Amino acid sequence: MKHLSMRATFFLLALTMFTTPAYSAEQSRPVPSPPAAQSPVVHPDRKITFTLRAPEARNVAVAGGDGLGIGPFSMTKDPDGLWSVTTPPAVPGFHYYWFVLDGVQVNDPASETFFGYGKPTGGVEVPDPGGDFYAIKDVPHGEVREKTYFSKTTGAWRRALVYTPPDYDRNIKTRYPVLFLQHGAGENETGWTRQGRAQFILDNLIAAGKAKPMIVVMDRGYATPDTPDFRQQNMQVAFSAFEKVIVDDLIPTIDVSYRTIADREHRALAGLSMGGMQTFFIASHHLDKFGYLASLSGPMVRNASLEKLSEITIQGPFDTKVAYGGMFADPAAFNQRVRLLWIGAGGAEPEMFLTSIGGAVSALKAAGVQLVYYESDGTAHEWQTWRRGLNDLAPRLFR
Template sequence: MKILLKLAFSSLLALPLTVNAQQESFPEGTVPNEHNLEGVQWPRLDAQGNTYFRIHAPYAKKVQISFRGPMTREADGYWTYVSPKPETVGFHYYQIIIDSISAADPATKSYYGMSKWVSAIEIPEGLPYDKVQNVPHGDIRMKKYWSEMTQAWRMCYVYTPPQYDKNANESYPVLYLQHGGGEDETGWVFQGRMGNIMDNLIAEKKAVPMIVVMDRGYALPPGAPTVRFDNPQTNAFLAGAAAPAPNAAQRQTPRPAMNMQRMLGMFPELLVKEIVPMIDASFRTKPTRENRAMAGLSMGAMHTYMAVLSNQDKFASLGAFSGGSAGPVDQIDTLYDGVFANPEKFNKQFKLYFMSTGSEENPERVKAFADAMKAKNLKNVVYYESPGTAHEWLTWRRSLREFVPLLFK
């Protein structure tokens, strides 16, 4: 009797799902967005990169998807939107805007961007380097620690390579990897797919096994006002440039003016004085400058310049993704106490100096600085330009893929 009741109950549970699946039809050739919650069918996309949204809001007067046009009201209480042309390849933030109220789409996973939890849609690149593959996988651990400088508990994510726990006598070099403005320490873990990229590169023997530390890039003295990136102008830059824009001009929206000192805070100092010693004490690291690197995207690239160029006794390699240059190219000899003015000293100090940018985010300044460094006979300088991408996660995933194989060789 119990078995029969269980079978009957299971059938009843399954019935509505079957009926709904039969009743609902989808645009031909479309599949669910890969960031949807499990089993959720909308939003969708097709092989050409067109996107399809469907939102149930029967009492709303106006609904739209951020960085896209307004949605169309249907008779059944749903609102729909189909992109007028294929959207750009990559990972793009978005929100639902219902009668002027913006919120994350409950149909998708949420990601921290623009200083808030938002949704994402992905137009697949079609390459395996950032996908989960059948290779040995490292672990991503959460590490909490007390900061005397900020008088607060902080947390970072730490990637340890495959076999870290089994090879108990082996020590590893360390890469400190920073997020951009309006994002946090979760960015490289989820949006950036750092773990997949590292696992695949290590499995292919393209990269040395290493520890990767991803900390929160906001650090201010106790009582200082919090720095946020949630005003409309900043959002347009941080997300609008990353989102599929209708034209090139929108994709190249200039960075709004902001208090740079407050934005960067004291994180570079915190990294050197507290985070690096904490990581060396907590993990099996190789605690020498030759085995320590730092990289970051956008704001994190500026943190990287400040931390590495001011502490050359602590780091031997740096990577700046979509972070401009260390300064104006016509002042190259005076920047950071003349670090670029002495080729012999520079070439001894730096094992790798890597700069990258997207081809659609005005790369001329970064390339000009890299060219000027090479013209001065500075060695180990690498410039990478991501084709067809702007200030967005696909630029940074590709940059990490190109950067990591060059480290610790």
């Protein structure tokens, strides 16, 4: 849900602009994307200066994801045709952004792009003092590989990204558990490694002995010809198609291609936002295949209905007897079968997410379903929430 245009509307932290102080070159730094770029510049107080050379433009603004604040932010032009603006302090972490040039959304030619909002989109990284867990460190590193495979479900070639842990190629007789990790709406299989830095989170946890070495598989979460904007889809149809890809195509491909431990006790399914919804939808039909389940900011469907997002009622009570095909109807049986149920969210998520997720967590606990609830302090429906969530989740897997 994070990656749709409604995301900025839900953002609740309205930051107020005020006079921008002068910054020294030592204090501020261009975002290294690409290395030679001089914009955007992140300042020590987390304000960001964006610039764009467009001499013929009449009006330019910068807009973006939740953590940048309530935009767009109007830019001013100097005599040489350079437009610029310094935004209010941004939330630490990764944020999408783009320019609105004479009413047209355009990417920053000085920035790399990341797949978000259903298209390549600019991105900026705001340092987090507590972000050491996803930093690149001098520890053994795994690899992110591409696996191209043919899907009988879709009749087309697909690509999955696969993280293999350090020493995978050295310990050739060792087999590993597998985490299938899904992105959110509007993103694709690159999200968790490019925006989420999942490979470095795993590297650091494994090096510290906090997480078991594991294979992580990330696939594109769409299997119908419709647009990735799933507000326009029947979610039952869309999720069912992707379910077949996961169960009939992807799992067999990964088990044949990599040294997996190919049983449910060593297989986890997780996802963020839309991916969290897909996790519970798929698991409700296939608990014989997954022993660990996790949803990061995934809205919880409270009853048996799963159609368009706009038709899902999230204000009423979560019905543990019928939700997700009755997966939680017998708490004792569920607890015995599922080794970990993990649900997470950001503490500053929009109300629709917190209401849905919080209500489900309370109902599940009251019914006797064993689960772990994690909340990221001060973050919204954004990558910093999900980086922190994965850092909490991964050490709990395959124990």
